[in-house]
Amino acid sequence: MAGLSVENLCFSGMKPVSFRIGPGQCAGLTGPSGSGKTRLLRAVADLIPHTGEISLNGAYARTMPAHAWRKKVGFLPAESAWWEETVGAHFIQIDAAEFRRLGFDADVLSWDINRLSSGERQRLSLLRLLSGKPEALLLDEPTANLDDDNAARVESLIGSYRLHRNTPVIWVTHDPDQIRRVAAVHFRIKSGALMQAAKRQR
Numbered sequence: 001m002a003g004l005s006v007e008n009l010c011f012s013g014m015k016p017v018s019f020r021i022g023p024g025q026c027a028g029l030t031g032p033s034g035s036g037k038t039r040l041l042r043a044v045a046d047l048i049p050h051t052g053e054i055s056l057n058g059a060y061a062r063t064m065p066a067h068a069w070r071k072k073v074g075f076l077p078a079e080s081a082w083w084e085e086t087v088g089a090h091f092i093q094i095d096a097a098e099f100r101r102l103g104f105d106a107d108v109l110s111w112d113i114n115r116l117s118s119g120e121r122q123r124l125s126l127l128r129l130l131s132g133k134p135e136a137l138l139l140d141e142p143t144a145n146l147d148d149d150n151a152a153r154v155e156s157l158i159g160s161y162r163l164h165r166n167t168p169v170i171w172v173t174h175d176p177d178q179i180r181r182v183a184a185v186h187f188r189i190k191s192g193a194l195m196q197a198a199k200r201q202r
């Protein structure tokens with residue numbers, strides 16, 4: 001089945017979760033702090049223990065090694081990890097146009113990781129994720145550290161990626177206006193259960 005399909009996903013602290021996100025569709029995910037949004041993304045990315053069936057474009061997570069699945073589903077954590085000294089050492093492929101769209105010149109590749117602001121880290125971690133060409137995006141508050149202009153740039157870049165590659169997206173946010181801008185469906189976690197909160201065509 002095309003898109004991201006989650007059937008009877010169970011992990012600690014949450015009632016069983018089932019949903020489907022079609023190709024090119026963006027689902028906003030909200031819920032109070034500590035309700036389990038990050039854990040849901042981490043379960044879908046096979047980063048925490050869980051049971052249930054997860055598939056992406058017909059390929060089941062259980063049929064492949066975890067690293068192969070994680071490359072396909074593209075999880076963007078709220079706080080990014082960096083392990084090399086410079087920005088450029090974290091990238092295998094560079095799309096200069098995408099860097100420019102997020103406000104970076106080519107010299108950013110030589111920057112020391114330690115100089116990065118939290119907003120620069122957030123935008124560069126998105127560019128790093130997209131450079132791996134994942135088939136789905138699991139985004140944990142991708143604009144949380146950004147001013148309005150940079151948040152708009154990030155929303156635009158993710159929208160372009162989603163539409164060009166027909167990518168299903170889960171987008172965690174606390175911002176109801178952002179949900180209205182970027183998402184076609186809205187899931188909400190309440191009392192340990194996932195429910196559909198609203199829906200509109202995009």
Ligand SMILES: Nc1ncnc2c1ncn2[C@@H]1O[C@H](COP(=O)(O)OP(=O)(O)OP(=O)(O)O)[C@@H](O)[C@H]1O
Nearest residue numbers: 012013031032033034035036037038039040078174
């Ligand atoms: N490894 C773990 N084992 C047990 N409980 C955990 C673990 N990691 C996180 N939790 C708890 O699970 C709950 C959900 O955490 P999660 O990070 O998914 O919340 P969230 O909805 O993303 O919150 P926020 O909006 O604050 O980021 C929290 O109460 C958290 O303390």
